[in-house]
Amino acid sequence: SQTIHQWPATLVQPVGSPLSLECTVEGTSNPNLYWYRQAAGRGLQLLFYSVGIGQISSEVPQNLSASRPQDRQFILSSKKLLLSDSGFYLCAWSLWAGDPRAFFGQGTRLTVV
Amino acid sequence: DAKTTQPPSMDCAEGRAANLPCNHSTISGNEYVYWYRQIHSQGPQYIIHGLKNNETNEMASLIITEDRKSSTLILPHATLRDTAVYYCIVRGLNTNAGKSTFGDGTTLTVKP
Numbered sequence: 589s590q591t592i593h594q595w596p597a598t599l600v601q602p603v604g605s606p607l608s609l610e611c612t613v614e615g616t617s618n619p620n621l622y623w624y625r626q627a628a629g630r631g632l633q634l635l636f637y638s639v640g641i642g643q644i645s646s647e648v649p650q651n652l653s654a655s656r657p658q659d660r661q662f663i664l665s666s667k668k669l670l671l672s673d674s675g676f677y678l679c680a681w682s683l684w685a686g687d688p689r690a691f692f693g694q695g696t697r698l699t700v701v
Numbered sequence: 702d703a704k705t706t707q708p709p710s711m712d713c714a715e716g717r718a719a720n721l722p723c724n725h726s727t728i729s730g731n732e733y734v735y736w737y738r739q740i741h742s743q744g745p746q747y748i749i750h751g752l753k754n755n756e757t758n759e760m761a762s763l764i765i766t767e768d769r770k771s772s773t774l775i776l777p778h779a780t781l782r783d784t785a786v787y788y789c790i791v792r793g794l795n796t797n798a799g800k801s802t803f804g805d806g807t808t809l810t811v812k813p
Binding site: 631632639680688690691 | 733735742743744745746747750788794797798799800801802803804805806
């Protein structure tokens with residue numbers, strides 16, 4: 589069966605510090621991968637998605653970047669965090685075609701102080 | 702993706718059916734209706750999807766009106782563990798499953 593791992597679960601970082609959040613998927617090949625952010629009490633905002641190794645599409649301009657160094661690994665990064673980067677970050681995956689579902693990780697709650 | 706409108710919150714008594722409405726008046730012919738839910742501090746979970754026929758699975762039932770401009774998610778016997786935010790999403794079947802527009806959803810509170 590497929591599983592998605594996302595870590596850490598919580599993170600407190602000072603303004604101006606770097607960020608690296610990692611997400612890995614097991615049990616499937618060539619998944620589509622996504623990073624979402626959720627502000628408190630609000631819906632999800634799609635930040636990045638990837639259809640293959642090294643292929644990253646950005647949905648919104650921001651202080652963050654994403655990379656996909658391996659087929660089932662997706663990394664969200666920042667060189668210098670801003671207060672506005674605080675939020676709940678979710679990684680998700682889906683199959684290329686045929687299965688309409690997206691599967692989400694448990695999320696990382698980032699607080700920038 | 703078509704825009705959806707959901708009530709911000711609803712309450713339901715434990716053991717009773719929870720009926721969550723969603724309006725999607727601008728839905729196009731090839732767009733499906735999807736429902737996800739998000740329990741507090743967890744990632745969203747897929748529930749069900751449909752095009753025009755009513756659908757049922759082990760989690761819920763989905764009723765789509767004949768004109769497809771609205772739908773209702775039904776949890777037949779709500780439990781306390783069904784307390785969550787429920788998202789109604791409309792998009793094409795062949796579009797990227799993870800590229801969904803999640804609005805603010807409906808916060809369902811199941812009460813004892």
